[in-house]
Amino acid sequence: MKKVYICSDNITGIFSAIYDAWKEGREEDNAGISLRDNLEQELFCEYVESEESEKKAAAVVQMIKNNMGAAVYMDIYQAVLAHDKDKGNAILRTLLAARKLPDSTKIMNHLSHSGVEKVFELSRRVGGEAHQFKGFLRFKELENGILFAEIEPKSQVLSCIAGHFSDRLPLENFMIYDRTHKMFVVHEAGHQWVLVLDDVTDTAKLNRVSEAQREYERLWKGFCKSISIKERENLILQRQNLPLRYRQDVVEFQQ
Amino acid sequence: MIITETMTVRDKLNILSDAAKYDVACTSSGTARSGDGTGMGNCELSGICHSFSADGRCISLLKILFTNECVFDCKYCINRASNDVPRAAFTPDEVCTLVMEFYRRNYIEGLFLSSGVMKSPAYTMELIYATLHKLRKECNFQGYIHVKAIPGAAQDLIAKVGFLADRMSVNLELPTAEGLKLLAPHKTRKSILTPMRLVQNKALENKQEIMLYRNAPRFVPAGQSTQMIIGATPESDFQIINVAESLYKKFDLKRVFYSAFIHVNEDKNLPAVREEGPPLLREHRLYQADWLLRYYEFEAGELLSEEYPNFNVLLDPKCNWALKHLEYFPVEVNRADYHTLLRVPGIGYKSAGRIVKARRLGTLAFADLKKMGVVLKRALYFLTCSGKMMYPTRIEEDYITKNLLSVKERLPDGISGMSYKQLSLFDDVNFRKEQFIVHEGVKRAPIERMLG
Numbered sequence: 001m002k003k004v005y006i007c008s009d010n011i012t013g014i015f016s017a018i019y020d021a022w023k024e025g026r027e028e029d030n031a032g033i034s035l036r037d038n039l040e041q042e043l044f045c046e047y048v049e050s051e052e053s054e055k056k057a058a059a060v061v062q063m064i065k066n067n068m069g070a071a072v073y074m075d076i077y078q079a080v081l082a083h084d085k086d087k088g089n090a091i092l093r094t095l096l097a098a099r100k101l102p103d104s105t106k107i108m109n110h111l112s113h114s115g116v117e118k119v120f121e122l123s124r125r126v127g128g129e130a131h132q133f134k135g136f137l138r139f140k141e142l143e144n145g146i147l148f149a150e151i152e153p154k155s156q157v158l159s160c161i162a163g164h165f166s167d168r169l170p171l172e173n174f175m176i177y178d179r180t181h182k183m184f185v186v187h188e189a190g191h192q193w194v195l196v197l198d199d200v201t202d203t204a205k206l207n208r209v210s211e212a213q214r215e216y217e218r219l220w221k222g223f224c225k226s227i228s229i230k231e232r233e234n235l236i237l238q239r240q241n242l243p244l245r246y247r248q249d250v251v252e253f254q255q
Numbered sequence: 256m257i258i259t260e261t262m263t264v265r266d267k268l269n270i271l272s273d274a275a276k277y278d279v280a281c282t283s284s285g286t287a288r289s290g291d292g293t294g295m296g297n298c299e300l301s302g303i304c305h306s307f308s309a310d311g312r313c314i315s316l317l318k319i320l321f322t323n324e325c326v327f328d329c330k331y332c333i334n335r336a337s338n339d340v341p342r343a344a345f346t347p348d349e350v351c352t353l354v355m356e357f358y359r360r361n362y363i364e365g366l367f368l369s370s371g372v373m374k375s376p377a378y379t380m381e382l383i384y385a386t387l388h389k390l391r392k393e394c395n396f397q398g399y400i401h402v403k404a405i406p407g408a409a410q411d412l413i414a415k416v417g418f419l420a421d422r423m424s425v426n427l428e429l430p431t432a433e434g435l436k437l438l439a440p441h442k443t444r445k446s447i448l449t450p451m452r453l454v455q456n457k458a459l460e461n462k463q464e465i466m467l468y469r470n471a472p473r474f475v476p477a478g479q480s481t482q483m484i485i486g487a488t489p490e491s492d493f494q495i496i497n498v499a500e501s502l503y504k505k506f507d508l509k510r511v512f513y514s515a516f517i518h519v520n521e522d523k524n525l526p527a528v529r530e531e532g533p534p535l536l537r538e539h540r541l542y543q544a545d546w547l548l549r550y551y552e553f554e555a556g557e558l559l560s561e562e563y564p565n566f567n568v569l570l571d572p573k574c575n576w577a578l579k580h581l582e583y584f585p586v587e588v589n590r591a592d593y594h595t596l597l598r599v600p601g602i603g604y605k606s607a608g609r610i611v612k613a614r615r616l617g618t619l620a621f622a623d624l625k626k627m628g629v630v631l632k633r634a635l636y637f638l639t640c641s642g643k644m645m646y647p648t649r650i651e652e653d654y655i656t657k658n659l660l661s662v663k664e665r666l667p668d669g670i671s672g673m674s675y676k677q678l679s680l681f682d683d684v685n686f687r688k689e690q691f692i693v694h695e696g697v698k699r700a701p702i703e704r705m706l707g
Contacts, residue, residue, distance in 0.1 A: 101616070109612035112623045121626075135303040135315075139360045147359065164299075168398075169359065170292045216356050219268055226273040227318060228308035231517045231532055237311025241304070251362075252306060 004032040005050040006039065007088065010156075014080050014088050015057035017050040021092055022060070028096050028115075033088025040085075068098055069105040078130075079122040081156040090118035129153055130160035136246045137161070139174060141213040147174035148206055150249050158185050162193045217251050224252040262343055268353065270343045274323040274334050275369055277519075278426075278482070279512040283315045283364040283399040285477030286421045294395025296358060296365070298421065302399075303364050316367035316401060317357055321345055321383055325371030329428070329439040331487050333519040334371045344373065347386040351394050358398055365399030365421070366390070376407035384412060387419040399477075404454065406446040413450055414457055414474075422477040422509070425451045427502070430495045434488030437524050448506075454479045455506050478509030485541060486516035486534040487525060491564035493555070496544050500555040503548060513541045540566040547572055550604045551597045574600045574659055577637060578652050584637040585644060588624065589614050600659075601634030621645045632662045 005020050007013035014033065021031040032045070041047070064073045076094070079087055093115030098107035110116045139147035147169070151157075158178050162185040165174065169187070176185040177200060184196040200206065247253040284302030304313040322344035323334045333340065350368070357363045368386065373379050383402060390396045402420040404413050417423055425447055429435045432444040454475060461474035481502065485495065499511040515533035518525070544566065547553040551573070558572050559565070567575045577584065577600050586595055588610060596607040606628040613619060613627065620640050625631055635645040636655045648654070 106612075106616070109609075110616040111609060111613040111627055112617045112619060117626050131301070131303070134299070135305045135361075135364075137361050141360070149361070164297075165361075167290045168297045169295060170290055171295065172359065212356070213360075216360065219265055219353070220357060220360075220362050222265060222269055223272050223317070224306060224308055224314065226269050227276045227314060228310045228312075229276055229517065230310075232310040232312075232515075232535070234311040235309060238307045238309055241311060241313065242307040250306065 001044060001046050002030045002032060002042075003046045003048060004034050004042070005048055005088075006034050006036055007050045007052060009035045009037065011077070011080055012054060012057045013050070013052050014091065015060040016052040017088060018092055018095065019056040019060050020048075020050050022063075022095070026096075028093050031092060031096075033092050035085055035088060038085035064095070067104050068107060072098075072105060072108055075108055075119060075123040078126040078160065079119045081160065082122040082126045083154040083156075084122055086118070087122055090115045090122065094119045126155045126157065126160065129155050130157040132246060133157055133161055134164055136242065136250055137176065138249060138251045140217075140251070141210045142206065143208045143210050145173070145210070147172055149174070149176045150179060151176065152179045152245075152248065154180065156181050156183070158183050159195060161185075162187070162195070166193045221252050264349055264353070267343045267345055267349070268319070270341055271320045271323055271345060272318060274340075274371075275318045275320045275367070277333065277514065277517065278318060278367070278369055278403075279514045280401065280424060280480055280482060280510065281313055281315045281318055281367060282422075282480075282510070283401075285509060286399065288397065288476075290397050294397050295355065296396050296398030298365075298397075298399050305361070305363055315364045316399065317354055317363045317365070318367040319345070319350070319353075319369075321350070321368060321370035321379070321386065322373045323371045324373045326374070327372050327439070327441040329442065330520060330522045330524055331438055331484060331516065335520065338520065345386075347382070347389050350386050351390050351396075354390060354396060354398075355394050358396070363398075365401070367401045369403040370405065372405060372407075376405045377409055377412065380405045380408035380412045380416065384416050384419075387416060391419050401477075404450045406442060406450055408450070410450075410453055413453060417454060417457055417474045418472050420475055422480060423454050423475045424480045424482070425454070427481045427483045427498070427511075429488055430483050430485075430490045430498045431488065434490065438487060451479065451481070451506055451508075458507070478507070480508060480510040480512060482512035482514055484516050485513045485538055491559075492537070492541065492544075492566050493559040493561065493564035495541060496548065496555045496558065499541075499545060500548055511545060513538050513545070536568060537566070540568075540572060544572045552594060553598075569660060570656070571600075573598075574633065578656055578659075581650050581652060581655075584650060585639045586637060587639050587642065588619050589641060599634055599637045601630035601632070601637070603628065633659065 003026065005017035007017040017033045021033070034040070061073070064076060076091055079091055094107060097110065097113050097115060098104040101107060101110070107116060108120060111120060133151055133153060137149050137151055139149045142148055156178070158176060162176070165176070166187050171189050172187070173189050174187050182197065182199045184198060185193055186196055187193040282302050283298070284300065286298040287300040288298040290297040302315060304315050306314040308314055322342070323340070324342045324344060325334045325336055328336045350366070354363070354366045358365070368383060370379050370383060373382070387400060387402065390400070400420045401422040401424065402416055404416070404423050404425045406425060427447060428439055428442065435442055435444055457474050458478070461471070464471040465473065483495065483498070502508045502511055515535050515538040516526070517533050518528050544558055547558065548555065553576070558576060566572055570578070577598065583598070586599055593607055593611050596602050596610060597604060602610070609627045610619065610624070613623070618641060621631065624634070624640070631645065636648050636658065638644070
């Protein structure tokens, strides 16, 4: 009988479920993964709660990296972060399909397999969203000199962009807050970044920006206005390139 | 003329970004560089767009002129010497502060520094060098810098600037030397191509140095680009893409940018003001053709010819080519080589790559192609999967043309206004008659001679 492993929507959860299915030697047609908050029960299925642990997840990560290579791991990692309720299944089916290939590192080329195709698409979507936020994220300087940014992404992109900003601003103290998933990236000057699962507690502090910040915001808004060519004005194209959902925290679009 | 002494940085930024907006390139791609942990900044290979202005163009770099004072008098340029516009100039310090503060807040990916010619080309280039030097060495800025080489500046100065910048560009301004003589009296083809050649040679030299010494300083790692104004002079599309092709082949340029001519000055040598605004569709077609040259292994001579010197307004250049060469089609997806797949309308270079990899692991059907990003509504007339076409279609020019036109190409919004305009035999180029006559002799040969 088909067995569906229930897990929570994060790296540890999904990889633990994969670990369980793998361990029991399940195949594509008799195993599934469902997210706890998005459970849609099927008939003739056995449902089990997967016991989540860092250790299981680490074993799966190691297995993927060893057998399929870092590039495939990157795709699977990004797919795990996606906002999609069926991602667990797609990833499991991809891994099981890879086992049948003579060269498992080539699995992401196997686009006629529906699981692989789904992982490919999810990975691209998450990668794309992360890339957008690398551009559209805006820091503001608080009174104490800390840089603070807020975003509202669909996928859990924080861990995809944290490295980029730490490399770019190694000597700055900065924080990025993900409103959708209630997570922070915190980077202290000269240290590694860390991911903190927590809600904002002190909003007042985060709204007190420095004097210089106001001036640079004005300068930047002025720049964005004067750089546009009137004869070519095209607001539809602008919206196509920078959709409204990204604009809520972008300073030049705030009144 | 406004006296510049009392200007605030905000006034200057207003004037000097407004004056820089006609430069097309705002790309930050082509260099991958991690920060070294001691300063600020890095570079992503793909480049990053940070915002989009109201005209839909990307804002990636802080695009400014160092100064809009200019001793040159180019007819098409808002900053020409004979125009009465407010003039301003930054100091190197002001530019550095703006870049660092904007960059830190993630507003920009780097700096695009161009300039009018203040006093002399050499003097201006010296100021640009001072600015970049300060930014790189004192502020320890490791982000992207795109800088203009001023035609006429000393060679060693241009070379020195190249080691501080990621990309350098010299504007070709106009596609032919005749056009340049007419509209930019202070510039010659030679004064533009000399620095371009210099940058090319230096970059080549630098490549060998890097092979020997891994840590040798890099000379314009993101290559050089240029831009031409489209529609200010009566060149045909055929001439323009020939120039672009020669630039790619002979000068190793990374990009050629096309900018639809915008009326900012009144001058007897410029085309009359046109009601429909800048020739955006023509610019779009040129970019499409440019992509075909760079990524799709096409040659200029295949896309256009002396007899058909301008692009079809209704069909993109690739469809147009395919319809004229139906003898190559249909192509079998599961066997055709990569180069053949590239020529199929609806298949991009990425999906062609995916097809080649995916078919090693199984036979592909039309449904699979769709998932790989192939645009089937265009490709279906030119493809077979396992020997079968998607629908029973005919390989006939008229039949396919009719069908392709009915699915409507997705043009970037705003330039699709073509459907309301009366079609003219002469495509999108409507110059005054006398200009056609003056330049009738301009054919391919002089372009090649110039660039040779």
